[in-house]
Amino acid sequence: MLGEGIIQGLVETARNFFGSYVGKDRLTTVQYPEERLPLPEASRVFPFLLYDGSDAEKGLRCVACQICEKECPPRCIHIEKSKDKKPDFVGKAQAYPAVFDIDVAVCMSCQICVEVCPFDAIRMDKQFELSTTDRFGGLLWTKEQLAKPNEYYRKIHPTEAAETDERRAKELADAQAKAAAAAAAAAAKAAQPAATGEPSGNGASAVPAVPPKPSKVVPQ
Amino acid sequence: MVAGGTADQVFVNLDHWIVGHTPGPLHALVSILIAVAAIIVVFAGLFALTTVFERKGLGRMQNRYGPNRVGPFGVLQPMADAVKSLTKEDLVPRAADHVVHYLAPLVLVGIVFLTYAVLPVGRNMTAVNLDAGVLFFFAVGAGTELAIFMAGWSSHNKYSLLGAMRAIAQMISYEIPLILASVPVIMTAGTLSTVAIVEQQARYSSTLAHWYVFTPWGLAGFMLFMVAATAETNRSPFDLPEGESEIIAGYFIEYSGFKFALFFLAEYLEMFAVSGLGITLFLGGWSAPFSFLTWIPSWIWFFGKLLTLIFAFIWVRGTVPRLRMDQLMNFAWKFMLPMTLVVILSAGIWHFLTIDVVGPKPLGAVIRWLVCALVIVGPFITLARGLERGRRIEKRTYRFAE
Numbered sequence: 001m002l003g004e005g006i007i008q009g010l011v012e013t014a015r016n017f018f019g020s021y022v023g024k025d026r027l028t029t030v031q032y033p034e035e036r037l038p039l040p041e042a043s044r045v046f047p048f049l050l051y052d053g054s055d056a057e058k059g060l061r062c063v064a065c066q067i068c069e070k071e072c073p074p075r076c077i078h079i080e081k082s083k084d085k086k087p088d089f090v091g092k093a094q095a096y097p098a099v100f101d102i103d104v105a106v107c108m109s110c111q112i113c114v115e116v117c118p119f120d121a122i123r124m125d126k127q128f129e130l131s132t133t134d135r136f137g138g139l140l141w142t143k144e145q146l147a148k149p150n151e152y153y154r155k156i157h158p159t160e161a162a163e164t165d166e167r168r169a170k171e172l173a174d175a176q177a178k179a180a181a182a183a184a185a186a187a188a189k190a191a192q193p194a195a196t197g198e199p200s201g202n203g204a205s206a207v208p209a210v211p212p213k214p215s216k217v218v219p220q
Numbered sequence: 221m222v223a224g225g226t227a228d229q230v231f232v233n234l235d236h237w238i239v240g241h242t243p244g245p246l247h248a249l250v251s252i253l254i255a256v257a258a259i260i261v262v263f264a265g266l267f268a269l270t271t272v273f274e275r276k277g278l279g280r281m282q283n284r285y286g287p288n289r290v291g292p293f294g295v296l297q298p299m300a301d302a303v304k305s306l307t308k309e310d311l312v313p314r315a316a317d318h319v320v321h322y323l324a325p326l327v328l329v330g331i332v333f334l335t336y337a338v339l340p341v342g343r344n345m346t347a348v349n350l351d352a353g354v355l356f357f358f359a360v361g362a363g364t365e366l367a368i369f370m371a372g373w374s375s376h377n378k379y380s381l382l383g384a385m386r387a388i389a390q391m392i393s394y395e396i397p398l399i400l401a402s403v404p405v406i407m408t409a410g411t412l413s414t415v416a417i418v419e420q421q422a423r424y425s426s427t428l429a430h431w432y433v434f435t436p437w438g439l440a441g442f443m444l445f446m447v448a449a450t451a452e453t454n455r456s457p458f459d460l461p462e463g464e465s466e467i468i469a470g471y472f473i474e475y476s477g478f479k480f481a482l483f484f485l486a487e488y489l490e491m492f493a494v495s496g497l498g499i500t501l502f503l504g505g506w507s508a509p510f511s512f513l514t515w516i517p518s519w520i521w522f523f524g525k526l527l528t529l530i531f532a533f534i535w536v537r538g539t540v541p542r543l544r545m546d547q548l549m550n551f552a553w554k555f556m557l558p559m560t561l562v563v564i565l566s567a568g569i570w571h572f573l574t575i576d577v578v579g580p581k582p583l584g585a586v587i588r589w590l591v592c593a594l595v596i597v598g599p600f601i602t603l604a605r606g607l608e609r610g611r612r613i614e615k616r617t618y619r620f621a622e
Contacts, residue, residue, distance in 0.1 A: 002555075002604030009539040013281040017535075020280040029284045 041157060044124030047102060047113055049146045052089055056147040061121035063088065064097040068113035068122055076106035077113065088119075089168070090175040100143040104130050120164050126156045228517040231258070232344045255347040259336045266526075267488045268298035274534045281538035305481040313376055313474050320374035325475065325482035328367035332489040334360045338414050339496040342506045342519030346415050353414035354406060357497055358399055361452075364490060365391045368461070371483070372471035383470025386545070387461035390451055393552040394458075398448035398494075400560035401441045404567030405432055405501045414497075418505030427511045431504040436593035437566040440600075442502040444560055446532070449494040451552070454487060455533055457540035460548060495529040496522075555603050559596075566595040 019026035030037055051059035064081040080099035088094045113122050125148070132138030154161040226233070235254050242250045272295060276286030288294040312321055338353035340346040350356050365388055372384020409417045423430045432438030451458035462470035472483045499505055503525050506518035543551070570592045578584040578591075 002600075002607060006540060010535060013535060013539045016283055017277065017280045017538075020283065026283055027280070027285070031285070 039126050041159065043126050044111055045109055045128045046104065046107055046125050046130060047111075047122050047146070048125045048148045049100065049143065050121055050123055050150055050153055051147050052150055054149070056144070056149075058086070059089075059149075060096060060143075060147060061089070061119050062097050062100060063094040063119055063121070064100075065118070067116050067118070071112050071116045073110060073112065074106045074108050076103040076108075077101070078103075090172055091179075097143060100146060102141050102146060103139060104132075104141055105135075105139045120168060123153055123157070123160075225515070225517075228343055228519075230517075231342070231519065252347070259347060260333065263333075263336065263489055263492055264485070266492060267485055268302075270488055270492075270530055271301065271484075272297045274530075274537075277531070277534045278538045281535070302481070305478055308477040308480075310477040310479060311474070315376040316474060317374040317376070320370050321474070322479075324367050324371035324374060325472075325479045325486070327370060328364060328486040329482050329489070331360060331363040331367060332486045332493060334363075335493045336489075336496075339493065340415050340418050340500060340505050341496070341522045342517070345506075345519060349413060349415045352412045354402060354412045354417070354497070354501070357414075357493075358395075361490075361493070362391075362395060364486070367486075368471050371475070375471075375474035377474050379467040379469075380471050380473045382467050383461045383463075383473070386467075387454065387471055389545075390454070390458065390460060390548060390552075393549060394448045394451035394556070397444060397552065397556035397560045398452055400557070401445040401448060401563065402497075402501050403560075404437050404441050404564050407564070407567055408432065408571065414500050414505075418500055418507060421504040422507035424511040429504055429507055429509050429511070431502065431507070431509065433502040433504075435567075435570060436589060436596055437563050437570055438502055440559070440566070440596045441563045442498065444556060444563065445498050445502065446529075448556060449491075449498060450533065450536065451548070453490045453494055455491060456537040457542050458548065459542060460545060463542055491530070491533060492526065495526055495533070498529065499525045550607065555607055558603055559600065562596055562599045566592045569595055 016026050050061050052061065053059040064079055066079050066081070069075075069077045069079045078099065078101040079097050082096045082098040085093040085095055109124070111124055114124055150161070150165075154165070235251065238254060239247050239251050272287065275297070276288075276294065279286030286294065287297040290296040290300045312318060335357050337348045338346065338350055338356050368387045368391075369384045372380045372382075372387070375381075405417060406412060409420045411417060411420075421429060421431050428434065433442045454461050460466075460470075462472070467473070472480060475483060499522065506522040508514045508516060508521055570588065573588045573591060575581070575584055578587045
């Protein structure tokens with residue numbers, strides 16, 4: 001019958017119209033700046049630098065190996081290596097970035113820097129409100145702006161963070177065990193100076209434990 | 221029938237009071253100027269309100285909020301829109317006919333405001349009480365086609381010309397059912413004066429008013445009138461002249477800034493005017509539906525009915541998708557035109573089936589109603605079948621695509 005479909009449509013729009021004043025299911029808009037939906041855990045926008053402990057300068061994991069700088073497709077990372085060294089989390093002396101800048105406007109959120117980092121030093125953030133009124137200074141984020149504590153990482157990406165923490169704890173334990181073994185061997189060596197000459201497997205005991213990971217990734 | 225209380229006549233008395241303070245020879249001029257100013261202010265204000273309520277209403281129909289940022293609940297949105305359209309650059313294409321391009325929006329708005337002259341917006345509240353008011357309305361209203369074609373032609377743009385051609389075809393096609401749908405009212409009322417037509421409907425037998433929409437031919441005529449009015453004012457689903465997805469904005473594609481706003485204003489004013497005429501012809505103008513409600517001022521009744529019809533327009537816009545050109549023409553010539561003729565016939569039967577023919581009151585009235593309704597429903601079913609014939613959806617066969 002002529003007009004039947006129109007009446008059905010009118011009923012549907014009327015139900016939408018009046019239902020929008022009654023229930024939430026007919027008015028699904030989230031009023032963005034005031035109310036927000038929780039972001040999915042896997043969401044990622046822009047990288048940040050991780051540090052351990054409370055001091056961003058001391059605990060920064062980055063060793064300025066510059067792998068991410070070389071891998072970055074749009075070349076948005078700029079790193080200058082330090083001249084001096086500081087101990088990393090297992091106590092080994094490592095360089096650190098004197099300058100670490102990322103250009104927000106250039107980054108394409110590909111996460112390749114995170115994939116290649118052998119030191120778990122760079123991760124993706126969920127922060128997506130990156131607009132600024134200063135397009136020259138405001139879009140270039142320095143080391144100080146990028147550095148965020150490990151607790152923050154645990155908060156935004158709990159699963160990933162737990163996995164990383166577990167691996168790093170194991171590395172630390174391994175390194176400590178190795179150091180202890182080396183110390184024990186050195187002590188044993190010192191205890192029996194009679195036994196000389198034969199270089200044993202523990203001959204390199206003066207070098208503290210080599211972290212196993214860096215040797216894995218050698219992209220150069 | 222009460223002659224109208226102070227609340228009812230407040231604007232009329234204000235008008236008389238102001239006129240009384242001017243020298244005698246100027247009385248007529250001042251009175252007309254006040255009426256013009258009142259029409260421009262009230263209906264332009266109504267336009268501003270309608271734009272924001274339309275956007276909010278459409279939003280609700282589409283499961284979203286409308287504009288709700290400017291002012292409380294977004295009611296100041298029209299101000300922001302006005303500032304925006306006033307500050308935009310006014311572009312005129314180099315190849316355009318500058319004079320006609322400039323005149324088109326002004327002519328359109330001017331013509332549309334002219335039609336308000338004969339609308340009775342309340343008791344004793346008609347700017348001009350013409351003997352041929354309805355005729356004046358249609359005659360002046362037809363001028364909008366000229367303005368639209370001026371806009372489409374002078375812009376020197378293929379889209380605008382296409383839009384203007386569509387507008388002309390559509391408006392001429394729907395002008396006929398629009399006028400024919402109002403013929404039964406003129407026949408029954410025996411007058412072309414809008415004021416007299418409303419007064420005819422403002423009588424009450426027992427409690428019910430004599431609105432023409434309460435008769436079968438009036439109901440059908442009102443429906444047909446409103447459908448034709450939707451097409452006349454280029455409102456969705458008959459907005460082919462400005463179909464965004466096909467010809468971008470149609471006849472006003474080359475207009476920007478305040479000229480564009482004028483087109484927008486004229487479109488809405490046209491909608492109010494034709495709704496106002498529909499109210500005058502079928503819904504009893506400023507009269508109350510029941511005699512015990514006559515204490516409510518007449519202008520409240522008129523604007524209440526007007527807002528209801530505006531909501532109906534918005535509702536239809538939020539529901540029905542745009543027609544195709546052939547569907548539009550088929551509907552006008554194969555359905556609307558014959559139906560209006562049938563409604564005229566039904567009105568004639570209604571006129572002659574008086575109490576002497578069908579018998580005394582309750583039963584006689586029902587028989588009269590049913591007979592006249594049947595005269596309309598029969599052809600409606602036949603014509604609807606005719607429209608639907610040839611619309612069977614069959615499996616398409618493609619020669620080259622498969």
